[in-house]
Amino acid sequence: MSTATAILPHDRERAAAERAGIDESCRGPVLYFAASAIFWLLAGSILAIIASVKLHSPYFLTGIPELTFGRVRMAHLQGVSIGWTSMVTMGGSVWMMCRLCRTELIYPKLLYVSATLWNIGTLLSISGILLGDGQSIEWLDAPRYCPPFFIAGLGIVSAWVAATFRRRREKHVYVTQWYILAAVFWFPWLYTVAVFMISWSPATGVVQPIVNWWFNHNFLGLWLTPVAVGTAYYLIPKIIGRPVHSYYLSITGFWALALFYSWAGMHHLIGGPIPAWLATASTVGSMMMFIPVIAVGINHHMTMRNHFHRLKYSPALRFTVFGSITYTWVSFQGSIESLKDFSEVAHFTHYTVAHAHLGAYGFVTMIFFGLYYYMIPRLTGREWASSTLIRIHFWCASIGITIYFVGLSIGGWWQGRMLNNPDVSFASITQYLLPYLFSRTVAGILLTIGHIAFATSFLMNLAGWGKKRAGGPTYFVEKAPTV
Amino acid sequence: MDRGMVIFLGALLTFSSSWLGLVLYPYWQLNGEKPYQKEPTDDPYPLPLQGEAVAGRKIYQANGCMYCHSQQVRSEKFGNWWDEHGQERTGADIKRGWGARRNVSRDYIYDNPTMLGTMRTGPDLANVGSRYSEAWQHTHTFNPRSLNNWSIMPSFAFLYRKEKVVGERSEKALKLGREWTVDPGYRWRPSSAAWDAILSTQGESIKARFLSDPAHTTAAIDPNTPEGKKRLLDFWLTTEEEGVQIVPTGDADALIAYVLALRKAEVPVPEAKE
């Protein structure tokens, strides 16, 4: 498509003003979601470091019941899954939906209620767990009084996204919108079913872990992944100024993800007391995930082709592309991990922990960082104050997650091999793992330094320390076309 | 693509497929499974938790024990390793002594929540109730390193109370040397100055106790040499603190009652046969 066909300055101004108006309408609630998410990210990071240190230095902070390993680990997961990733998912969905529908956000005040409910829920969840109300249901550890807050908050966001969509002025529904619409529909269903069947009206025995793993895997697969992939589908073309390479591939990727991702998850119970066909069904679903993953991988790579030099100039692009590449990698790894022979070793070890963090951090969180670097200046009308802070954030995050992944993957794999061999004593497995567990602490500290740089940048931006964006709240290049 | 309805229907259909297949179908197949009774006169297996163990499960939950300890013994055919003859073998869980048979869904019908676990930072606990005594469990929970110096398990000293002995020592008091009880949760050692101070006042009686200990009677000891000081200290640290004792709180008793009730692989059930 030719880009040089004359764009009239007048059109340009009008389009820019429209976008500025949309961003303006989202500013309050989306910034509230974004700021809360950063707060929980920092809280989650501190809990993560405490938990990590305790695994290799058991005397660290011993004697404080609130900070015993099991509680801190549950609180960490709540902080980063419910607090950080979910709140970005919601705030980002609202913003992208408004932009892509070319419509302003209606009744923004109710979204403040939603974010407040979600914050109260997360606060109750973390403090409740630390005080001894944790439920020991993985990913659903929040005490029984928390889910109503999440369900209500989520309901508002889902309704708002749907309402925005109904009021759209842009006829075409872009690929990012498919992903967001599906995610805000899937997650409330997923969450409510899981809470009902495990906590409020518990099913018998092993039905609980089955529902639990269906939820856990789909939390990543049908809530975080769609929105993160959708974000990449919006940001990458937008930043480099080039449409998605193949729209056919993107639609294939979307439907294949919808159909197959939801079937994965049961391989986490491999060898467990559940019907064997369940794990087999999940293995099939996981293997079929190669289709959407390859589709997205090719598409993003081909879109980026000849534009990789832009990684040098755009912070948002750098994080997003890092996350997008990791998506391909972590999904391939996930498919392989679902295979029986592989899982028999990797199950019950730190290998799975490394994989989970590669997905939730290397992929989802990195793309969300990219989203912040693109979205926040357009909401506040301020540029980022310091390139140095962004660089510190990027390098800490990327090196940190690499150390994390490599260390625990190697350690976890051999842990699994040794666990499968009864001649190796438990004591020697424990001792073997210590250096790898230590490397995780190093990684965690690096990641946290990155998060502090990120939060500082964010606060500086809110405080108005950055340069005003030229021409108004959205990104105006110049009044006249520069092509 | 400009129809929202297509996306909605597609999302609905794809998701319902997994909901039906992975949630509702197993629910229909496994919910409400009944206990096993070989003869009508036999006790059914399993039985619901009794007494303190019910409260103990809450402590187990609240402290996230599940995040390091699984509760499932896997099949004799699960996993593989090669022995010294290069022979491929399987079934490490059972060979490690974690249970006599694999676990089946019936073992969990009274579990709520069902804590199968996802990680083995520590050993499997499905059948731990038949492996260790109550006293061992208390000592280990109070400070795991007092029994296994390599352990990375947290100390749960906060579930125990340190109190003055009034009259007789409590029967429930943990039998632990002062290195574990002076500063509960930690391993304690006096500084060398502090040790000199202790020796200057109680040196003779510590030495007498050292010599009367059956393990030391033949060894001469000189408390004035560094080597002798160290040997006396090592001995003294293993002796019990005078006048104080460590006793389990109700929470600790409940937790251990729960742990001792974990016997998920003892009673044979027909479907566990391989």
Next chain:
Amino acid sequence: MNPANIAVFAVVIGSIVLFGTATIMALGWAFRDGQFDNFEQGAASIFGPDEPIGEPTDAFPR
């Protein structure tokens, strides 16, 4: 095969048929409805006069 396995089998086959048919019908409808006309143009919908194709929109702050 015991009855439980037959039931599993029936459910799996049944849902494959059900969802397969639904998918094919949906695709057929989408084609007739013109959802795939000018399909690739949809990719350009996120660009507009002020942020046209060919112009990058993000850079490190100077």
